[in-house]
Amino acid sequence: MINPETNPAHQVVILGGGLTGIATALHLRRPWVLFEREQILGGLAVTREREGYRFDRTGHWLHLRDPGMKKLVAETLPDQMVEVERKARIFSHGATTLYPFQSNLYGLPAEVVKECLLGVIEAKLQSPGAAEPKNFEEYCLRHFGAGISKHFMIPYNERLWGVSPSEITAAWCSRFVPLPNLEQVVAGAVGANAGSMGYNASFMYPKQGGIQTFAAALASRLEPTRVHTSASLDELDFQRREVVVGGERTPYSAVVSTLPLPELLRRMPGLPKDIEEHASRLRCTTLRYLDLATRSRPKADWHWVYVPESRYPFYRVGIYSNAVPSMAPPGGGSFYVELADRGPVREAAVRESAQGLAEMGAIASPDDVLFADAREIQYAYVVFDDHYYAATSAIFAFLESHAIYSRGRYGAWTYNAMEDALIAGREVAATIEAKSAGAIKP
Ligand SMILES: Cc1cc2nc3c(=O)[nH]c(=O)nc-3n(C[C@H](O)[C@H](O)[C@H](O)COP(=O)(O)OP(=O)(O)OC[C@H]3O[C@@H](n4cnc5c(N)ncnc54)[C@H](O)[C@@H]3O)c2cc1C
Numbered sequence: 001m002i003n004p005e006t007n008p009a010h011q012v013v014i015l016g017g018g019l020t021g022i023a024t025a026l027h028l029r030r031p032w033v034l035f036e037r038e039q040i041l042g043g044l045a046v047t048r049e050r051e052g053y054r055f056d057r058t059g060h061w062l063h064l065r066d067p068g069m070k071k072l073v074a075e076t077l078p079d080q081m082v083e084v085e086r087k088a089r090i091f092s093h094g095a096t097t098l099y100p101f102q103s104n105l106y107g108l109p110a111e112v113v114k115e116c117l118l119g120v121i122e123a124k125l126q127s128p129g130a131a132e133p134k135n136f137e138e139y140c141l142r143h144f145g146a147g148i149s150k151h152f153m154i155p156y157n158e159r160l161w162g163v164s165p166s167e168i169t170a171a172w173c174s175r176f177v178p179l180p181n182l183e184q185v186v187a188g189a190v191g192a193n194a195g196s197m198g199y200n201a202s203f204m205y206p207k208q209g210g211i212q213t214f215a216a217a218l219a220s221r222l223e224p225t226r227v228h229t230s231a232s233l234d235e236l237d238f239q240r241r242e243v244v245v246g247g248e249r250t251p252y253s254a255v256v257s258t259l260p261l262p263e264l265l266r267r268m269p270g271l272p273k274d275i276e277e278h279a280s281r282l283r284c285t286t287l288r289y290l291d292l293a294t295r296s297r298p299k300a301d302w303h304w305v306y307v308p309e310s311r312y313p314f315y316r317v318g319i320y321s322n323a324v325p326s327m328a329p330p331g332g333g334s335f336y337v338e339l340a341d342r343g344p345v346r347e348a349a350v351r352e353s354a355q356g357l358a359e360m361g362a363i364a365s366p367d368d369v370l371f372a373d374a375r376e377i378q379y380a381y382v383v384f385d386d387h388y389y390a391a392t393s394a395i396f397a398f399l400e401s402h403a404i405y406s407r408g409r410y411g412a413w414t415y416n417a418m419e420d421a422l423i424a425g426r427e428v429a430a431t432i433e434a435k436s437a438g439a440i441k442p
Contacts, residue, residue, distance in 0.1 A: 009251040012432055013243050015233050016258035018043020019418050020408030022218050023425025024256045025226070030436055034222070035245050037232040041219040043258070044409075045418060047210025048291060050371070052329040055291035057377060058336040059304055059318040060211040061086075061203035062418055068426070069419050073204060076217045081204045084323050089305040091312075091360050092151060098193075099306065101152040102144050103180040106191035112151055113189050119145025120185050132170075139170035143179055153177075156308035159315035159340040161381050162285030169384045172415055208326050211418075233259065236268045238402040254432050256425075258408035260284070260379040261395065275398050278391040282413060287338060287380035288345050290353060292372040294333040298322060300362040312356045313349055315340045319362070333363070337372070345374035379410050388413075405431065 012028055014021045017036030021043070025034055040046065048055045061084075064070045073081060088099035093112055098104035102120075105113045123145035133139040140153040157165045180188070187193045206213035219227075228245070235244040236257075242249045257264045265271060265279040304318035316338040321328035328334040337353050339345065354366035363369070382388075392413055399406055407424045409416050416424075 009241070010253045010436075011251075013250060013252040013255045014258075015236075015243070015255060015264070016043065016408070016411070017041035017219070017227065017229070018258055018408060019045055019215060019218070019421035020258040020411065020425045021256070022215065022222065023422040024258075024407070024429050025222050025425075026218065027426045027429035029429075029433055030253075032226060033250065034227045035231040035233060035243070036227070036229045039229050040216075041227070041229065042212055042215035044377070045211045045215040047212035050291070050373070051293065053291075053293040053332065053334040053370075054210045054320065054327045055334055055336060055375075056211045056320065057375070058287070058289050058316075058338055059320070060418065061205060061303075061323070062211070062214065063203050064419055066419060066423055069422050072218075072422065073214070076221070077206060077214060080207055080213070080217075082207050082324065083202055083204055084303070085202045087302045087322070089300075089302040090152065091305050091307050092309060096300075096302075096305070096361070098188075100178050100180075101156075101306070101308075102148050103178065103184045103188035103193055105185070105189040106193075108151075112147070116145070116147035116151060117185065117189055119147035119149070120182060122146070124182050134170070136165040136168040136170050136173060138166075139173065140165065152306075152308050155310065156306055156315060159308070159310070161383065162287075162342045163283075163383055163385075167383065167385050169386070169388065171389075172384045176415070203323075205324050207324065210320070210327060233264075233267055236264065236404070238268055238404065239270060241403070252403075253436065254403040254405065256411075256428050256432070257399075257404060257406045258411040259406075260410035261392075261406055261413045264404075264406060264411070265395070272398065275395055278387075278394045281387040281391045283383035283385060283387075284379050284410075285342055285381045285383065287377045288341065288343075289339055289375050289377075290335075290337040290345075290350065290372045291375055292335040292337050292350075292353070292357075293328070293370040294335065294363050294368045295331075295370050296333070296364060296368055297331055298333040298335070298362055299364055300360070305360070305362070307356075307360075310340070312360075313340060313352045314338055314356060317357065317360075317362065332370070335362075349374070382410070382413050382415060384415075 011031040014024050014034040044057050090097045090101045093109050095107045097107040105116050133142045140149040231245050242251050262282050298319050303323045314337045318336045320334045350372040354369045357363045358366050405428050407428050408421050
């Protein structure tokens with residue numbers, strides 16, 4: 001009988017050392033080996049430091065729902081995490097209002113409030129038998145009415161996703177877009193709303209070092225000899241069940257890939273034609289943003305703000321140091337500025353952003369900006385268009401028939417948060433353990 005502990009062909013190969021890859025390794029009992037392209041683990045959960053200012057890859061606030069994940073976080077960084085009550089705002093029509101827009105109209109100009117309220121009432125009066133919304137734009141009109149859709153939902157989401165909401169299916173949004181009832185909308189319009197709504201009313205964050213402190217602490221629990229950094233996947237030979245990294249072949253019994261799905265498929269020669277065709281239909285938008293530092297303390301007290309109006313170059317801005325002061329030197333501020341323009345960052349974007357922040361009352365003046373570095377996330381937002389479900393279900397069925405589990409935000413080609421990445425790692429490890437236990441028995 002072959003001992004699975006000593007036969008390398010029975011090891012699990014993990015591709016990518018972001019939170020999904022780390023969590024997979026943490027939960028696997030079978031032998032595993034992990035290959036990560038970058039020099040450090042963490043994926044999107046890493047932090048950059050410049051002149052004492054710290055920046056994540058835009059806001060990476062840890063929202064926890066799952067009891068197992070709460071326990072994991074507490075064990076990983078005992079006494080080193082803080083719980084922060086969210087201060088999320090909307091900036092619209094010159095006013096700063098509470099998030100979410102749909103249940104906090106109070107503070108907007110009276111005409112806008114009236115238009116939004118009438119729209120919600122009209123939407124609520126629609127016959128219950130009306131056809132299901134076909135896309136996200138229709139979903140907004142159906143659930144929020146014309147006014148809220150026009151003033152926030154449609155322009156904001158177009159700026160966030162980088163494509164028109166009419167190109168996006170409605171399916172992704174039920175968890176992430178809070179749906180208030182009429183009473184909550186009316187209460188929010190007159191300033192009488194009690195409590196926060198939405199999936200992220202509070203969040204956890206490391207006291208020091210940015211989100212990377214958390215990823216690094218998790219990674220430190222892995223057996224280091226099995227972790228290979230600066231090790232990029234060249235090829236996945238699914239017919240021979242081997243991965244090729246730096247010219248070396250490694251056999252596997254199963255692969256957990258957390259690479260962006262198109263990147264994985266591109267490295268798999270010999271794919272069937274229909275899978276190649278499905279792969280060519282996968283769409284994702286790139287995000288450009290600024291790591292921005294201010295000399296003095298920000299004027300605004302919020303943690304992040306949503307900006308639907310196109311006259312501002314950014315659609316969302318966050319202030320790390322307002323959530324956790326150690327993210328900037330004493331008296332300074334560290335910001336992320338997420339740009340609506342999906343092309344390369346224009347030279348004017350920094351100046352326009354500084355002016356916009358001053359106009360919104362977030363900083364004292366544009367001159368207060370010490371530096372602003374342009375950054376990019378190539379794979380940022382997967383587009384849930386009409387091809388999405390057919391393409392992903394065919395691709396995943398094919399991959400799993402070859403013991404390749406594509407998981408995580410870009411492996412599963414989805415929209416999710418860090419907790420989901422950790423859960424995905426735990427779940428895929430359990431799936432593999434269960435399958436292997438059946439397959440390897442003598
Ligand atoms: C703009 C933005 C804001 C976000 N804000 C939040 C937030 O506030 N809160 C929250 O909970 N979540 C947030 N998220 C989501 C969060 O970042 C993800 O859910 C999570 O980090 C995904 O982890 P992952 O391991 O699946 O993917 P990744 O972190 O992308 O990890 C994939 C890994 O694969 C590696 N890799 C790529 N190519 C290769 C190759 N060829 N060979 C080997 N390795 C390779 C990469 O280097 C990377 O380390 C945000 C995401 C974005 C884009």
